[in-house]
Amino acid sequence: MINNLQLPPWALWAMVLALIVFIAMVVISVRRNHGIKRSLFASPYILWMFIFTLLPCVLIAYYAFTDVNGHFTLDNFSSFWDSNYIMRENLRSVAGDEMAATVARGSVNVDTLVYSLWMALLCTVVSLILGYPAALFMADRKMKLGPTLVVLFIIPMWMNFLLRTIAWMSLLEDNGLINAFLERIGVGKVQLMYNQQAVLLGMVYNFLPFMVFPIYTSLSKMDPKLAEAAQDLGCNDMLTLLKVTMPLSLPGVISGITMVFMPSVTTFFIPRVLGGGNTRMFGDLIESTFKTAGNWNLGSALSLIMMVLILISLSILRKADPNGEGGGIV
């Protein structure tokens, strides 16, 4: 949906300028080195990064701190804390302070954020509880089934994320497979969709591989002699797991948490399809603020808040795994 808001003119100029600088640099590089240097092959990527990553980030910051007319304002952030802020301010200018005071504080945005964080946390915890034993099983050299399990975990990932979520619909809906089965065995229909559990199920299902694989990688990189040494020094299987295997797989766990938690907070498709609009998450809110409400400024402010939160949690996780051994996105 195209809305009335236009890109600021400088955004276009920035793109043109980037293109000119890019071409000039390529020409200079070719001239100076009398030919093409290997590093030149990276330049299209740098241009791509500038136009599609860096510039949009700058634009988000720009919109977040401006109003519809392009003037600097912090109203968007006030609207985040209090979703009735604009309404109250408008009322104040028309009917005075007294009337404005009757407009209660709106907490939709903050509540949605808190709810999203809560759901993402639940999803991460459930993924970890399900994923760690799976990774342990897959990485166990004595298990002949391990490699098969790895493939079984990968296969669903080849299918589109949206399709996988929609597939859950046909399982969970009132006339879906599960309810058909329940009816057949005499239990009767059960409301499975459009609630928090369905959303959580969809999220865990989609993000579980992102938990399993980093842990699996760090476990399979582990020297099996370390577990033997633990046994040698008096650990039974349980103690070996607790005292050696788990601490050593921590980088993988951290990487897994990052890769599940981050996309969980911002997911909007799963709550929409499986939650049926009953449960709204922050990604959902950002999307509808942009598209349905057409408010790019508030949408950008919400996105910026999200980004800052992600950066903060990334730096916290990075502290716990300073070497980035988990190899994830940190």
Place this chain on the structure above:
Amino acid sequence: MMEKEHLIDLKHISKEYDGVTVLDDISLYIRKKEFVTLLGPSGCGKTTTLRIIGGFETPTSGEVLFEGKDIVSLPPYKRRVNTVFQKYALFPHLNVYDNIAFGLKLKKMSKAEIQKRVDYMLDLVNLAGYGKRRVDALSGGQQQRVAIARSLVNEPEVLLLDEPLGALDLKLRKDMQLELKSMQQRLGITFLYVTHDQEEALTMSDTIVVMRDGHILQIGDPKHIYDEPANAFVADFIGESNILRGEMIHDELVSFAGREFPCVDFGFGEHVPVDVVIRPEDIMLVGEDVGQLVGTVQSVLFKGVHYEMMIDCGTFTFKVHSTTMEPQGSKVGLNVVPFNIHIMKPMKEAGK
């Protein structure tokens, strides 16, 4: 030092992996306070033997007795042995102190007692003051000492060492050999040591077990193994050797390199093929006219203490170690005293 009593008895141990035999009917015993070395080329089954005693492998058949009781089904953490692994296997998430204290903490020992014992161990392996260091910040030799301390602190009945010095440079290795040996004697702990380095085995061991292809070829003390190798393989593996095909004429007379030599061996029968082994340092260089054999010096290498010369006697080229040098191309006589000619059954039979 060592006592008569058997601490560990391996009885008819065999081990197969997917139909491939790695150990074939191995039997040996280890006495209390003994320093036993399993010696052999890689793939001979020495590490597998060690792992069976440590509890990391289960033999396909056979018994492992510890003080007379079968321990085959006992998991590693219930065995009174500790292992020093080949690449040390130190826990990277723990510092030096916590690595060494690992086993003690599991035994629910008091903090003060743990502190006392770990400090004693750090002293013993010359790492006092290193407790707080990260293990990956240590040199190879230091890591090795931590690995030894981590095992010894548990006061095992037997310490199993799997090529513990393999990753160290020559000088450090020699120092550690002596240190390990003196540590073993001071603490009175039984050591079972695995190595492919014959010199290391000769330096440290009370008893050497020479292995090849899953078989034990010879068991004996270092001197016995060096002086009386059971077959040409052992002779070649333990030190350098000249190995020739020969024929036993009758008792105390053997023929090789085109002539007959008096020797001290007997009981082989008459006119039977044998392997003859002569150590390079046992060949004496004499004048051309008085030598049992005459040959031409083909090459001379300076080896520090001695010269190594290859001397061509027509039918065979002898390797000779001598402190005096004969120039390349010169003719020399070779003499061997009867005592230094070792006669053994040809390899094929001896391997059985």
